[in-house]
Amino acid sequence: MKHALAISAAALVVLAASGAPAADNPALEKKSLTIAVGGSISQMNKVAYFVALNRKYFEQEGLTIESNAFASGTAALQSLVGGSADVAEGAYEHTLRMQTKGVNITCLVPYGRYPGNVLVVRKSEADKIKAVADLKGRKIGISAPGSSTHNFVAGLMERAGVSWKDASYVSIGTGPSAVAAMKTGGELDALVNLDPAINALVDGGDAVVLTDSRTAEGTQQAFGGGYLADCLMVKTDFLKANPNTAQAITNAIVHAMQWLKTASIDDIMKSLPPSYYKADEALYRASLQRNLSAFQWDGLVTQDAAQNVLDSIAVLDPVLKHAKIDFSLTYDNKLVETALKKYHSPVSQ
Numbered sequence: 001m002k003h004a005l006a007i008s009a010a011a012l013v014v015l016a017a018s019g020a021p022a023a024d025n026p027a028l029e030k031k032s033l034t035i036a037v038g039g040s041i042s043q044m045n046k047v048a049y050f051v052a053l054n055r056k057y058f059e060q061e062g063l064t065i066e067s068n069a070f071a072s073g074t075a076a077l078q079s080l081v082g083g084s085a086d087v088a089e090g091a092y093e094h095t096l097r098m099q100t101k102g103v104n105i106t107c108l109v110p111y112g113r114y115p116g117n118v119l120v121v122r123k124s125e126a127d128k129i130k131a132v133a134d135l136k137g138r139k140i141g142i143s144a145p146g147s148s149t150h151n152f153v154a155g156l157m158e159r160a161g162v163s164w165k166d167a168s169y170v171s172i173g174t175g176p177s178a179v180a181a182m183k184t185g186g187e188l189d190a191l192v193n194l195d196p197a198i199n200a201l202v203d204g205g206d207a208v209v210l211t212d213s214r215t216a217e218g219t220q221q222a223f224g225g226g227y228l229a230d231c232l233m234v235k236t237d238f239l240k241a242n243p244n245t246a247q248a249i250t251n252a253i254v255h256a257m258q259w260l261k262t263a264s265i266d267d268i269m270k271s272l273p274p275s276y277y278k279a280d281e282a283l284y285r286a287s288l289q290r291n292l293s294a295f296q297w298d299g300l301v302t303q304d305a306a307q308n309v310l311d312s313i314a315v316l317d318p319v320l321k322h323a324k325i326d327f328s329l330t331y332d333n334k335l336v337e338t339a340l341k342k343y344h345s346p347v348s349q
Contacts, residue, residue, distance in 0.1 A: 029242040032064045033249070035232070036085035038073030040175050041276055042284065044195040044214075044291040045230045047268070048111035049089055052256035055271050060255075061248035072144065080105070086238065087249065091148055092228040092306075093313050095330040100323045104236035107331045109250040109339070110301060111257055112229030114219045114294040117152040118198040120207035121190045122182065129190060132160040132211065141172040141181050141191035146316060149174075149192040154315045156211055156222060164315060182206055195287035196280070203286070214291050223312060226305035228331075229294070236329055247335055253299070254339035260295045268292075298340055301331040 041050065052058060058065045070076045073090035080088035081103060088094070088105075095105045121129045129135060135157060142150040154164035170188060172181035178197040182188055183206055191207065195214070201207040212218035219227050232249060239246045260268070265288050269277065277284035306327050314320035 026244045028062050028245045028248055030086070030245045031062060032066075033086040033245070034066045034068060034084070035087040035089055036076035036079035037067055037069045038076035038088065038090040039069070039071070041069060042175060042196060042279070044287050045112050045116045045294075046089065047288065047291065048253060048256045048260060048295040049230070049232070050276070051260060051268065051271055052252045054273060055256065055259070057252040057255045058249070061251050063245070063248055063252070073147075074144075080233070080235065086234065088233050090230060090233065092231050092233075092330070093148070093151075093309050095233060096310050096313065096320070096323075096325055097317075099325055099329065100320065104329050105233050106236045106239050106329060107228070107231040107233045107301070108239070108246055109253045109299050109336055110228045110231035110331070111253050111299060112231075112294050113226065113297050113305075114215060114291075115148060115152065115213045115222075115227055115229045116194050116291055116294060117149055117192055117213050117222075118194070118209060119153055119156065119190060119192050119211040120182075120198060120201060121210050122186070122188060123206055123208055124186070125189050126208045129210070132156045133162045135190060136162045136166045138189040139168050139170060139187060141178065141188045141193070142169050143174045143178070143193065144171050145169065149194075151313050151316055152213065152222065153190075153192045155312045158315050159224075195291055196283045199283055199287050199290065200280075203283075215293065223308045225308050226302055227308050227312075228301060228305050231331075239332070247338060250335040251339045251342055254336060255343045257295055257297065257299055258343045260292065265289055265292075299336045300333050301336075303327065306330065 037046070053065065053067055068085070070079065073094065076088045076090050077094050079085040092107050092110055095107050098105045129138065140153055142153065144150070150169060157164045157167065172178050172191070174193055175197050178191060178193045179200045182191050182201055190210070202209060211222055213222045232253060234246065265285055268288055269285065310320060310325060
């Protein structure tokens with residue numbers, strides 16, 4: 001089911017009256033945009049995007065945004081490819097997959113440098129599953145087949161010398177459904193998911209962490225180096241036809257990431273609608289604390305990080321191992337570099 005969150009252009013008048021900086025971009029080719037968001041608004045991998053949205057950074061760039069949430073990243077991507085959305089919010093890996101299908105998509109600005117996926121083991125099995133290799137023959141919960149959670153655990157198993165096919169996988173979704181799947185019954189031995197679901201399970205005593213990509217250390221362990229998680233992406237043709245609009249989109253996200261470098265957890269909570277965390281404010285607060293460092297960066301892509309994403313998703317899709325990917329079409333650091341000149345330091349507006 002699609003949930004629309006529309007931002008009124010009238011708010012621009014309010015911003016101007018309150019002394020907020022007016023947009024100083026060159027003429028925008030397209031001022032009203034629809035952004036398709038993949039997955040629940042409560043997931044931690046979307047914090048930078050929602051900060052930009054709710055602190056009205058897009059509006060400060062002269063943009064009017066309709067943000068539509070879809071059940072999954074795949075559904076949001078389909079909206080972009082099908083033309084009903086101008087921009088999609090989702091995993092950088094989509095740009096790689098789609099290029100092999102003849103559709104060029106460019107990540108305008110990545111805002112997650114750690115994937116945030118966490119592999120946990122049912123507490124009652126923790127004495128038997130002490131390493132990734134011990135997952136052989138076990139049943140593992142993932143959000144969906146071919147998802148980032150599936151890629152994550154499959155890659156870990158291959159690097160541990162165990163074929164990912166030697167385990168079985170159960171689709172459990174994300175958020176409350178993932179928590180319920182681990183809490184009820186004893187079907188799952190392990191699970192890969194994101195916060196706040198992981199925090200709920202660990203803090204509740206139902207699971208213990210085996211591998212954690214919410215941090216630099218965990219990401220290094222899981223992927224052997226840097227990684228690119230969520231980003232805002234457009235069709236490459238859109239970027240070519242709307243360079244000023246693409247720059248404005250990038251500016252808004254970079255603005256948010258610069259603000260997040262010094263923002264307190266209280267600041268962030270105040271910048272989001274209560275509906276985002278009202279189900280369990282304490283859990284959401286703890287999840288923010290554990291995931292915040294993923295967004296406290298400049299958003300510049302390295303070739304190694306892009307390659308690590310390709311290597312990771314190629315585990316489940318071996319065709320990608322031999323694909324000739326033109327990485328220059330999948331990201332454009334010039335947009336981020338320009339935005340950093342505008343928002344070179346944390347700001348408080």
